[in-house]
Amino acid sequence: MGWNTWNHFACNISEDTILSAAKTIVAQNLTQYGYEYVIMDDCWQAPARDNATGAPVADPTKFPNGVKALSDQLHAMGLKFGIYSSAGENTCGGRFGSLGYETIDAQTYASWGADYLKYDNCYNDGRSGYPLISFQRYQNMSLALNATGRPILYSMCQWGEDQPWNWATTIANSWRISGDIMDNFGRYDDRCPCTSMLDCKLSGYHCAMSRIIDFAAPLGQKAGPGRWNDLDMLEVGNGGMTYDEYVTHFTMWSILKSPLILGNDVTNMAAETYSIITNDALIAINQDANGSPATRMWKVLVDGGDLSLWSGSLVNNTYVFALLNTSPSNQTVDIEFTDVFFDEGPAYQTGTYTLYDLWQKSASGAWGLTVGEATGSLPGVVVG
Amino acid sequence: MGWNTWNHFACNISEDTILSAAKTIVAQNLTQYGYEYVIMDDCWQAPARDNATGAPVADPTKFPNGVKALSDQLHAMGLKFGIYSSAGENTCGGRFGSLGYETIDAQTYASWGADYLKYDNCYNDGRSGYPLISFQRYQNMSLALNATGRPILYSMCQWGEDQPWNWATTIANSWRISGDIMDNFGRYDDRCPCTSMLDCKLSGYHCAMSRIIDFAAPLGQKAGPGRWNDLDMLEVGNGGMTYDEYVTHFTMWSILKSPLILGNDVTNMAAETYSIITNDALIAINQDANGSPATRMWKVLVDGGDLSLWSGSLVNNTYVFALLNTSPSNQTVDIEFTDVFFDEGPAYQTGTYTLYDLWQKSASGAWGLTVGEATGSLPGVVVG
Amino acid sequence: MGWNTWNHFACNISEDTILSAAKTIVAQNLTQYGYEYVIMDDCWQAPARDNATGAPVADPTKFPNGVKALSDQLHAMGLKFGIYSSAGENTCGGRFGSLGYETIDAQTYASWGADYLKYDNCYNDGRSGYPLISFQRYQNMSLALNATGRPILYSMCQWGEDQPWNWATTIANSWRISGDIMDNFGRYDDRCPCTSMLDCKLSGYHCAMSRIIDFAAPLGQKAGPGRWNDLDMLEVGNGGMTYDEYVTHFTMWSILKSPLILGNDVTNMAAETYSIITNDALIAINQDANGSPATRMWKVLVDGGDLSLWSGSLVNNTYVFALLNTSPSNQTVDIEFTDVFFDEGPAYQTGTYTLYDLWQKSASGAWGLTVGEATGSLPGVVVG
Amino acid sequence: MGWNTWNHFACNISEDTILSAAKTIVAQNLTQYGYEYVIMDDCWQAPARDNATGAPVADPTKFPNGVKALSDQLHAMGLKFGIYSSAGENTCGGRFGSLGYETIDAQTYASWGADYLKYDNCYNDGRSGYPLISFQRYQNMSLALNATGRPILYSMCQWGEDQPWNWATTIANSWRISGDIMDNFGRYDDRCPCTSMLDCKLSGYHCAMSRIIDFAAPLGQKAGPGRWNDLDMLEVGNGGMTYDEYVTHFTMWSILKSPLILGNDVTNMAAETYSIITNDALIAINQDANGSPATRMWKVLVDGGDLSLWSGSLVNNTYVFALLNTSPSNQTVDIEFTDVFFDEGPAYQTGTYTLYDLWQKSASGAWGLTVGEATGSLPGVVVG
CATH class of the missing domain: 2.60.40.1180 (Golgi alpha-mannosidase II)
Structure with a gap:
């Protein structure tokens, strides 16, 4: 459980965006409900890696004090810090990716105090199409993270290609099962063209919320404690659905044991939104020790x-x-x-x-x- | 033909469970009908392999006298002994699997007097998705079993992924064609989502009995003496179907030449159940020398x-x-x-x-x- | 164009079967219509290869004078001689296959005077599932045949798996596009379960004649002089269709430029059958220099x-x-x-x-x- | 934007065909609208490569002055020069292909002054079927082109197999998404059998214009500046559609950001055709800096x-x-x-x-x- 910059801010992020959200999370007691990971999604990177060492570098304009300073402040507030990269040549936002740089990236994230990595799938140079090639690409980062000695939750954002529910269980904590969610209840969108994720060849994005539920239906059998189907971040509070629809969204994500990662602007949240995301009965079900999706x-x-x-x-x-x-x-x-x-x-x-x-x-x-x-x-x- | 612990007892097994069943099998003359393999399915393992040798170790609580002692007693009763493992990092029940340990495991099973191996497919680290990778993974155990010099019937429980009917014939005695059976006549269940097994990407489980028959229809052509389609273990006597439904179940398994492996609690069997599983006319058809599925x-x-x-x-x-x-x-x-x-x-x-x-x-x-x-x-x- | 033992005689073949057919072909002037290849299909083999050399050996009972003698007699009659093997561990009839023996087998066939090889797909040990693995398996024999220096027509019987129309053109003269034909006009049979051959995962057999035409419809674009879609051998005269149906069969095979290989018992042929297979107008279309399937x-x-x-x-x-x-x-x-x-x-x-x-x-x-x-x-x- | 020989002239090309078209393009001010690449498609090759060096050689009859001379003349007119080859043993027209000859071919094209390469997919010897194998085959030419030091636009004509929109972005400027266009509005044709290109196993040709639009619908998300979905060359002016249909064709190609490559005989163009292809409002949309397909x-x-x-x-x-x-x-x-x-x-x-x-x-x-x-x-x- 936590909060992520992407659904609301996309590439428009900075130290300030993240700290403001973090302060609000603490001030509004969301930590007490379990929201603790504050995740900096794509576009935190400088235009290029460090020329000499190859290490990742943060955008100095957006993060003038560096990532470590940001992470330290989050930790000081009792929060955990999440970072983002892609198992490809570039990230989806066109920044440098981690393919071939797994070790130095994991080491750097650990040195920055990262507690969580969201690891995307863009620009993978044909390294997908059957389970083994996807497994090995994501395993490389898994091994690199473990080698740091720091516990870092590993969240695969691999869009459900090549049946990750079969092979991600031994290398990751969660895996996305579909293309990106759209802040909409059920509209069909050509950019999310598959009717099932069992062998989808274009996961896409703009997947309406209830379509993702449909995708998840056969996959609950593969999840359990420490290995979760990720239905993507929450849209509650972003404005594209009614109250009842967001209630449905939060309910289903909870009982399907999807990670609950807020995706709204928490610094500007309606009371209605707050009431949904703080339904501690559903949060308890989401966090239930059985770990058995409905x-x-x-x-x-x-x-x-x-x-x-x-x-x-x-x-x-x-x-x-x-x-x-x-x-x-x-x-x-x-x-x-x-x-x-x-x-x-x-x-x-x-x-x-x-x-x-x-x-x-x-x-x-x-x-x-x-x-x-x-x-x-x-x-x-x-x-x- | 034989009996297996899983369908009724799942992980709750012990030396006593198995010996009680074995004694009943003999006492009720089921051996005369052909039921001779007594198969210890998943969860017989200790938490870890032997630290020094890497050899598999049985759970000392459940099997205080060891597996060899159990096997000896079964042999003394005129029965054969079956064991279970998975071609993966772990078994489906989360115990240690045999991937990478094929030789020592086969040697150990042989030293324990095993006559049969059911070899599952969980946690295979992406080693599936096309025929060759599945073939090689299952061939490794086939070669290891043959190298022991002991005849061990090799029963692949690979759920029908990657068309095993095309390539398992030269390495195994039987291969499962689908996800696990459910004790139900025909209910659709999302956990068994495919409508055909010809290219199913999620074999799953909770497959109703008559759905498995449908899956088997095109596959009879691939079976014959010594190479069988396995429609999964019998549910006769487990309570989820009526008498007529179990009659259908036993009939179809028999004429489709599926292995007939009992899955009920034989120590507590209704007369009706006994009458079904001892229909020697259908057993004769199942065992007919032509070996030609209907x-x-x-x-x-x-x-x-x-x-x-x-x-x-x-x-x-x-x-x-x-x-x-x-x-x-x-x-x-x-x-x-x-x-x-x-x-x-x-x-x-x-x-x-x-x-x-x-x-x-x-x-x-x-x-x-x-x-x-x-x-x-x-x-x-x-x-x- | 020619005649093949399989459709009528299956495994019941001998020198006599073949010579009787050959003599009839000549006596009935079928050679003048273009039928010149006499093809000995599966089951000509001895139980095992030569122990010392690994060379293929013919069944001495069925072929007491050896294959070379048979081939010589056919050549003396003005006919060409075809032989059969499988790109697998065994042939479909369970005899030794050529996988791993391509060189010695090609050399032996050439030394026996073979002019044609039908090369089957059974028991390939998982060497299928994507184009490259099938291409390489069939290319191995292609290279071996070419290395003999003897012109041997190479007829791939690979059932249309992995889209051979895309890659067989540079290594073979023809490729089967589907499972085996059944002597029936249009009955659906579960043993030929696919509705299209574009990505069929079980080519099977018992494919009714008009279903094969349907399979062929999108594939004509891939054929041309020296590279043909093979719709399988003719059933004309085998009794499972009416005169009109066989006329349809012969017509469509002709205009789709499938090889015309007789599959009936030519020594016992009705006049009606003879009149169909000697329709020289359609044969001319089949052999038309454009080589462009309808x-x-x-x-x-x-x-x-x-x-x-x-x-x-x-x-x-x-x-x-x-x-x-x-x-x-x-x-x-x-x-x-x-x-x-x-x-x-x-x-x-x-x-x-x-x-x-x-x-x-x-x-x-x-x-x-x-x-x-x-x-x-x-x-x-x-x-x- | 430019003009290509194939749709109208197919294999019947020569220096004269190309220069006549080029002169007309300049004379009719088409360059001012943006049409600048003049692309020599298949069949420019001599029967064989240079025996000694392996370098590609042009057909001396069709191109008596050589390709360099042609290219020089085009450049002198202010045009750019495009050439064609195939990532296979042969080109689709049966000429020598570039598979295994990437370096010498790229070097030769650069020495001839080529500014553009259309790179086809025929006769690839089974080098397709999953993303990595296609990626590597097309990457080989990408690296070879880059190594020449000459900017050469790289246009993949790979028919949309193995999801190029996922992996071609880092190696090519555009990729075809389907089989070849047919000069027809919407007729279904068996030679273009797939209903979607997401996992089509026979891209084929004779794809009606509006079917290609349907294929493109889910793929716009993958394109952007410098990485384009190519819906194939224009048929405007070739006679198979009405004025309204060609207007639709040009409109949709423009707003979907497909490359606009003329495929008609520009030396013999109706005023109506000219008015369509010079709609500068739509051309501006096609070339809009956002690069975002509708x-x-x-x-x-x-x-x-x-x-x-x-x-x-x-x-x-x-x-x-x-x-x-x-x-x-x-x-x-x-x-x-x-x-x-x-x-x-x-x-x-x-x-x-x-x-x-x-x-x-x-x-x-x-x-x-x-x-x-x-x-x-x-x-x-x-x-x-």
């Missing part, structure tokens, strides 16, 4: 979208389920416990459960209002 | 499923055919001998045949009741 | 099949076109010269042409009856 | 085709949008600025804009007539 139990087409039921198991014999409606109108649906507890079997399917609505608050103001008990089914649930 | 002659869609005709040739000029109905309702269908004997040609298509129903018993109590003679066609057969 | 100009679905127009250019400003009806009933269709001469442009589209029906005979008994002149279109043509 | 914002099926909206951003806060109608009849459609300015966001979507029709001329005769102002939407636009 599974889509069924999906049916409805006018203009689809309706699906998701179910996941948590520690202490608790469970989470969600109904997702991507259509433009309200839908009424019966929920059968044979579906919710399909994996758990007959004993669970006939059990009696206390239900909590995690987007309502109890009298004490805590998320998770008790909404009754149920056995076997929930007839006629309305999903807005 | 072929699907046609398939038509019906409400909620499909209807298909399967036909296979056996020794001594006998033939087996089956009608498979995956829909929820009874279906009536005409069977033409031009379809049943399509491969055999006109002379067979107009022949007269004595028909046996292999799920009814004759007066003497043997499976295979004579139900009449027929020429050319069987009009209006009802399939429940 | 192109499918359109295809429309009709009840139970489809209707398509094919057009090809020949030397001397002549053209061939064909209407193919794969449905079970007669179809009436207008033929527009804008379609027939789409490639040739407006001047041709408005030209006036003399039409010949190549399945009717003129008064002199020659195939190719003049059926009139036409300009612009042929309204209401009936295709049976 | 994106397809939506596409809807209509009878016999589809209707789509394309939008792109230009320098100086100007934008271009186009409605494309591939159906045979006129269509009326509402255009919403929420779609046109989807990427730019709400502020733009509610802005007021001055609209120009780039196919009408102002009173002064310049392309780009002001057709009014609009805010929010354009109701009921008719697209012919």
Whole structure:
């Protein structure tokens, strides 16, 4: 959990952008909810590496005090510091990439106090197309990071090419499963052309939020503690979706155990946005020790979208389920416990459960209002 | 034919689990039906290999007397002993895998008296994606097993990636064709997302039984004596299907020449379960010397499923055919001998045949009741 | 053009089978029509290579006088001799294959007087899956054949895997584009599961004749003099199709410039069969110096099949076109010269042409009856 | 921008063909519009390379004064000179290719004064099928060209195999995205069989113009200054399309930032053709410094085709949008600025804009007539 510069600021970043956000994160108590990584995405680099040593150099205009000074300040605030590069000749923003420079880059990031690396996939000179070539390219940085001796969370931003869920588990902490998210609920965009990520040859970008959920559906089986499917950074608060849509966004990212990385301008955040990203009930599910992403139990087409039921198991014999409606109108649906507890079997399917609505608050103001008990089914649930 | 710990016990295994099952197998005369391999699946391993030698070590708590002692007892009962590992860094259950340790592992298994190896595909570090890389990874263990001098049946559990039916024939005795079976007749599950295994990029698991039959349909042509398509272990007796569904399961596995490996708790088996798995008529077809899997002659869609005709040739000029109905309702269908004997040609298509129903018993109590003679066609057969 | 043992005799071959066929070919004047290669397909081999030299050895029972003697007799009759092997560990029939033995095998075939090699794809130990690995495997034999100094026509039977039309042109004379043909007009068979050969992962066999035509449609562009798409051997005369269907079969193979290799028992041939395979008008088109396969100009679905127009250019400003009806009933269709001469442009589209029906005979008994002149279109043509 | 011999003259080229075209280009002021490269496509080669040096040799009959003399004359006219070869054993026209001869060929082209290389993909001996093998094959020539020290624009004609948009950006100036264009608006042709180029295994040729637009839709995201998607050479003026269709062709190539390479016989050009290719408003968009291809914002099926909206951003806060109608009849459609300015966001979507029709001329005769102002939407636009 943390915050990243890209979704809101893209290439327009500087020491100030990052420190302002960091101060706000602390001031608004977001650290207490778990948001601790402050990640400097693409475009922090100078035009070229150090001529003599080949070491990476930060843009001296944007970062007049250097990256180490920035990192130190973040650490002093109790935050962790994330940095970005690409497993290619260039980064996606056209800066120098790390392909062939893994060792010196990892050493430099560690010397700067980095705690996290987002590692992108642009300009890889044909080093993709089958699992082994992608594995080795990303493994090179993994080995380099480990060799530094500093714990650095390794976040692969490889867009789901060549089935990373099969081979990234032993080298990375998380891997992106698709092209970049777009701040939009469900619009099809030609720049994200695949209907599935199982063998997509153009991950692209401008992938609407609910399309990424669809991509994630078969992949939950591959994730677990320390090895996560990354559905991309959050768009909550960036303005392209309604409150209900952002609630859906945050809910699904939480129960699918995607990293929760804020992507809005935290220094200028509506109360509504704040209330969504501080739903500690969903954050608890996201961080649940089981580490088991919810599974889509069924999906049916409805006018203009689809309706699906998701179910996941948590520690202490608790469970989470969600109904997702991507259509433009309200839908009424019966929920059968044979579906919710399909994996758990007959004993669970006939059990009696206390239900909590995690987007309502109890009298004490805590998320998770008790909404009754149920056995076997929930007839006629309305999903807005 | 045999029994495997996984489908019922998963990781909860021990010497006792295995010996109890073995004793029951002998006591209930299952050996006489052909069930002889007792296979210890994943999670038998200690947390780590032997520090000094790199040799595999069994979990001392679960197997206090060691694997050799267990194997000896199984052999003393007239059974054969199967063991499990994965062609990866780890096994699917997270134990140490055999990638890079093929020789010492094969030598150790042989020294323990293993007669069978199930060899899985998890955590293979990107060593998949095209036939040669998968072939070489699985060939390494094949060569290591052969080098031991001990006959060890080699059962590839590689989930059908990279078309093993084309290249496994010269290195293995059988190869899995799909993701793991689920104890369910036909429910679609997102965790088994492919509609065909010809080029599936996520074999997954939770594959319903009848979906695996569909996957197997084009692949019978690649199997034959000593080289089998493995449709995964049986779920008969595990509770997720009805009697009729398990009958279908056992029938299709038999005529498709899949290995018949029990996956239930044999120590606690209903009479109905016992009667299915001891249908010696179908077992005889499964073990028929021709080794020729039945072929699907046609398939038509019906409400909620499909209807298909399967036909296979056996020794001594006998033939087996089956009608498979995956829909929820009874279906009536005409069977033409031009379809049943399509491969055999006109002379067979107009022949007269004595028909046996292999799920009814004759007066003497043997499976295979004579139900009449027929020429050319069987009009209006009802399939429940 | 020639004759091959497989389609009719499969593994049941001997010196006698081949010499009897050869004598009949000569006696029935088939050589005058162009059939000159007599090809001994799989199963001619002894159980093992020569222990000392590694050279291939023929089965001494089937070929008591050796292959050289057989070849000499064929040459004495004015015929050419073809042999068979596989670019794998074994042949499809389980005999020793040539993978790793290319040099000694080519040398031996040349010493036996072979003029043609059919080179199969079975048991290739994972040496397939992308163009380069298949190219190199087949190139090895190409280089070995060329190194013998004897002209040996090189016929790749590689089933169309990995797009051979792109890379076989520089190493072979022809390449199969699909799995094996089945003696049937159009029945779908699960053993030939792909709907296109552009990226088929299981070429299989039991491919109905008209399905192979469909596979061939996009591939004509890749063929030309000395580099041919091979649609597999002819089934004319083997009994699985009607006269009209075999006429369609022979017509399409001819205009698509597939090698015309007889696959029936020529020693026992109906007059009808003889009349089809000796249609010298179509043979002339097949052998036309342009070497340009007909192109499918359109295809429309009709009840139970489809209707398509094919057009090809020949030397001397002549053209061939064909209407193919794969449905079970007669179809009436207008033929527009804008379609027939789409490639040739407006001047041709408005030209006036003399039409010949190549399945009717003129008064002199020659195939190719003049059926009139036409300009612009042929309204209401009936295709049976 | 320039002119190429292939689309009109194919292999029938000579010094005279090229000089005549060049003189016309200058005489008709096409240079002032930006057309400056005169490209000699395939079939300029002698039957063989120089025996002694291996250097490429031009056909002495077609080019009696040599290539250098031709190039000098072009340069003297203020034009640039383009040459052609193939990254294979042969060129597509069967001449010697450059595979393995990259250095000597690049050196020779540079010594001849070449400013541009079109580099084709035929006969590549299986060197394709995954990104790395294609990258390395095309990188070899890129390095060789750079090593000459002469600036030579590098135009990859690799037909879009293996996703060149991912890896060609660092080695080439442009890359073809599909098989060859056909001078036809939208007819489906079996020789261009893929429905998308994302993973097409047979790029083929005879790709109708509007099908190439469809192929290009998801790929604009990969292009930018100095790295372009090449939709193939223009067919404007070759006779296979109507005036309106050629207007569509030129419009879409312009806004998609495809290289504009004339393919007609410029020495015999209708006034209508001239007026299309000299639309300097569209040429300005094509050459706009942003280098940002238009994106397809939506596409809807209509009878016999589809209707789509394309939008792109230009320098100086100007934008271009186009409605494309591939159906045979006129269509009326509402255009919403929420779609046109989807990427730019709400502020733009509610802005007021001055609209120009780039196919009408102002009173002064310049392309780009002001057709009014609009805010929010354009109701009921008719697209012919």
